[in-house]
Amino acid sequence: MPQLDRSADLSAVEAGLDALDTPTSDRRESGGARILHTVVPPVVALVLLIVVWQVLWAAAFWPETQLPAPLDVWSRIWEISSDGEILGIVWTSVHRAVLGFLIGVVIGTPLGLLVAKVRVVRAAIGPLLSGLQSLPSVAWVPAAILWFGLNDASIYFVVLLGSVPSIANGLVSGIDQIPPILPRVGQVMGAGKLSSARHILLPAALPGFLAGLKQGWAFSWRSLMAAELIALSPDLGTGLGAYLNQGSSFSDMPTVIAAIFLILLVGVGIELAVFRPVERAVLRSRGLTGSFT
């Protein structure tokens, strides 16, 4: 049998294989095409919604006190915008939500790590954590007011009960979905418990953790709105929830709709401005671009 000279051209063969087998990088859309695909559809949907609203209002099915004109709502928003009141209202709510969310991350992350990796802890508080996640945190508002009084502590308590379970559960499911081979690789490389958590578990669980953070943010925001709606006090200042409550008290429908619109705007805005780009960058860097093409 003729002997194949295996060493001579090995490097050339190898270089050829490397060139041929390397996955071709996916073609990226140009900036213009991307804007066309991502910005235009929601704008069209929004315009359609306003058109339908305008038509329904013009048809006068419902009295003005129930369905205000789009223009009335817009002028209400314009009113508080032009005198700068809107900044104070939005800032009051947003800084609470962001601070509450950040505290939630600081508490939820180690909690999630413990639940995911310590069997006893998972058995003990895993179900409780999932239960808390489905319990609307507005249910805690009365208790919080009785415990802490009408102050910021009550509000942060409610926000934390909304966000911590989501963040912790997101991390747990992120860790549960790590391919088992990765921690094993860490183990054979001599990673201890802490360095394994730092260098392998947390980064590997990042996509799931980010999903949990996103949900945690949504829960923080809606818990805060619930708390602000119910817990009213001059000491607490006027956030979006209190503004909504004011509108409701004076049967001022344009203010109510304007407040709901602003609440929605902040929630979606933070998601689009903060979470979406981070998630996108993380998934893209791992070659998980399926959902964005």
Place this chain on the structure above:
Amino acid sequence: MSVALDGTPKLRSTGVAVKLDGVRKVFGRGDRAVTALDGLDLEVAPGEFVCLLGASGCGKSTLLNLVAGLDRPTSGEITLNTSRPAVMFQEAALMPWLNAARNVELPLRLAGFGRVERKAKAAELLELVRLGGVGSKRPHELSGGMRQRVALARALAATLRVDGSQEPALLLMDEPFAALDAITRDVMQGELLRVYESTGTAVLFVTHDVREAVRLGQRVVLLSSRPGRVVREWAGAPDDVELTNEITAQLREVISTHAAA
């Protein structure tokens, strides 16, 4: 038969890199217990390349897990006279969030190397597996063969220690090329031999491919299946067709004995 009380591989100064003495591993208990390995004796000299050959169920992977310290033998003793063994699996198992160079740096980081030294050593190792130019690429941007070469570089990095103590290294490989296509596998085998010759590490290489075992191993050890024991061993000889046929025949014989039961 001596029984190691704590069951973990021990470090000792002897002329062998790895010594397995009457190693037995049973999974489960009572009626459902499965004996994966039974009375297995094996020695690997420092710098030796040993191929473990066997059909499914011969406990090849169990054996590697025991030597790697991922699992403990039920009885028997495993003596290691090397630095912590590095392991390569069938999958490259690179960290998808790190680029190739940082994947190689990871074991160095865990071992406590400084930043500058890490970078230098990782670059050196990538150069060794002829991947000097792709350090900044992520695993998903590399082909299967390139990923396995990064995994090889990472395994070699895992054998390094900060104090620079020159303990002999040991590389455990669990069918690392089984998932690759034929041409890439052929290239990878050559690559492994080249890297092996330039590093002088001992290698314990598990495979079910007779040709691969004969080509790579200085010694080919055939294991029986359920429970795994050493049946026979041969000196490896690259491209020796007769030896390949002989070992294949014996492997078939070992497998056939399971047909009746």
